[in-house]
Amino acid sequence: MRIWTERRLDSEVNHELIWASVGTMILLGALLLSMLPHYHYPCMFLKLTGKPCLSCGMTRSFLAVMHPNFLEAWRWNPLGLILMVGTLLYTPYAWAVVLFDLPPIRFRLTRRFERIAVTVGLLAGLAANWIYVWNNPMPY
Numbered sequence: 001m002r003i004w005t006e007r008r009l010d011s012e013v014n015h016e017l018i019w020a021s022v023g024t025m026i027l028l029g030a031l032l033l034s035m036l037p038h039y040h041y042p043c044m045f046l047k048l049t050g051k052p053c054l055s056c057g058m059t060r061s062f063l064a065v066m067h068p069n070f071l072e073a074w075r076w077n078p079l080g081l082i083l084m085v086g087t088l089l090y091t092p093y094a095w096a097v098v099l100f101d102l103p104p105i106r107f108r109l110t111r112r113f114e115r116i117a118v119t120v121g122l123l124a125g126l127a128a129n130w131i132y133v134w135n136n137p138m139p140y
Contacts, residue, residue: 002110005103016094016104023091026062030084033059034066046140054079054130056140076138079129 008014045053061080064073065088073081097104109115133140 001107001114003107005105007103016097020091020094020098023087023094026087027091030062030066034063043140052133052140054126056133057138077133
C-alpha cells in the first residue's frame with residue numbers, strides 16, 4: 001500500500017468537497033431526525049421475507065450515535081455505528097482540506113494481493129454484519 005499527500009490539480013474532481021458535502025448532509029439529517037418523535041420506518045425486505053436486511057436498524061444506529069449511545073448503536077446495527085463514526089471523523093477532515101487548501105491524503109493498493117485481501121475483508125465484514133442482524137433480538 002502506498003500513502004502520500006498531493007495537491008489537487010484544478011482539472012481534477014474535488015473528492016473532498018463532494019464527501020464533505022455528503023457527510024454534512026448525513027450528519028444534519030441524523031441530527032434533525034433525532035429531534036423528531038420516534039417513528040418506525042418499515043423495511044420492505046423485512047415485510048417480504050420476515051428477515052431483516054443488511055441495513056435494518058441502521059437509522060436507529062445512526063440516531064443512537066447522535067445521542068451518543070454507542071452500545072445501543074452497536075446493538076441495532078454494527079455497520080451503522082462504523083459508518084456514522086467514520087462520517088463523524090472524515091467530514092471535518094474533508095472540510096479542513098477544502099477550506100484551508102491542504103493537500104489531501106491519498107492511498108493506493110499497489111499489489112494485487114492487497115486489493116484481493118481488502119475486497120474479501122469488506123465482503124466478509126458485510127456478511128458478518130448481516131449474520132449479526134439476522135440473529136439479533138432487536139425488534140426491527
